[in-house]
Amino acid sequence: xxxxxxxxxxxxxxxxxxxxxxxxxxxxxxxxxxxxxxxxxxxxxxxxxxxxxxxxxxxxxxxxxxxxxxxxxxxxxxxxxxxxxxxxxxxxxxxxxxxxxxxxxxxxxxx
Amino acid sequence: xxxxxxxxxxxxxxxxxxxxxxxxxxxxxxxxxxxxxxxxxxxxxxxxxxxxxxxxxxxxxxxxxxxxxxxxxxxxxxxxxxxxxxxxxxxxxxxxxxxxxxxxxxxxxxxxxxx
Numbered sequence: 001x002x003x004x005x006x007x008x009x010x011x012x013x014x015x016x017x018x019x020x021x022x023x024x025x026x027x028x029x030x031x032x033x034x035x036x037x038x039x040x041x042x043x044x045x046x047x048x049x050x051x052x053x054x055x056x057x058x059x060x061x062x063x064x065x066x067x068x069x070x071x072x073x074x075x076x077x078x079x080x081x082x083x084x085x086x087x088x089x090x091x092x093x094x095x096x097x098x099x100x101x102x103x104x105x106x107x108x109x110x111x
Numbered sequence: 112x113x114x115x116x117x118x119x120x121x122x123x124x125x126x127x128x129x130x131x132x133x134x135x136x137x138x139x140x141x142x143x144x145x146x147x148x149x150x151x152x153x154x155x156x157x158x159x160x161x162x163x164x165x166x167x168x169x170x171x172x173x174x175x176x177x178x179x180x181x182x183x184x185x186x187x188x189x190x191x192x193x194x195x196x197x198x199x200x201x202x203x204x205x206x207x208x209x210x211x212x213x214x215x216x217x218x219x220x221x222x223x224x225x226x
Contacts, residue, residue, distance in 0.1 A: 099156060
């Protein structure tokens with residue numbers, strides 16, 4: 001079946017450090033891929049998405065590239081801020097209503 | 112903008128009690144979803160709806176029922192609560208544009224504890 005595996009946390013970084021959160025997927029067909037962010041006490045918010053191979057999603061300094069050859073969609077940011085502290089979820093949608101989420105990676109950025 | 116609103120935000124139940132979680136969206140979205148979020152497991156889809164009057168099972172539907180009598184509301188019911196249903200529940204909604212389903216909008220969640 002369809003599934004998403006993402007890097008286990010927690011991840012703790014200093015401000016301005018480089019961030020990578022790994023995400024790989026298993027799916028039939030050609031899924032759309034997403035990164036969602038969840039701040040404390042809130043629901044998930046879409047961070048970025050990519051709908052086909054080699055697409056790069058980007059938002060707020062975060063980037064992820066849809067790599068079909070490695071079935072990956074790793075999240076990166078060149079310089080994290082304290083305000084980026086949150087839980088990040090990788091997700092895929094293989095058909096209109098089959099949405100699968102990874103377990104989430106908690107990021108803490110220290111000043 | 113209200114977006115997706117979940118009611119209540121917190122609730123504690125005893126085993127065997129019943130309750131209904133309400134999700135309301137004001138964006139005229141056709142699609143609505145109920146998820147549960149458990150530690151180390153991400154979100155799992157319980158039930159979803161592709162339009163008013165329609166519902167379908169997701170990945171973990173057992174022990175839950177849903178209804179979509181009005182387009183803007185999606186209700187999640189627990190007929191006889193069990194401790195295994197202790198979780199944070201999220202509602203989401205979405206719409207289709209140009210034949211493509213758009214990303215989901217999430218509510219802030221309902222934290223439910225079953226004693």
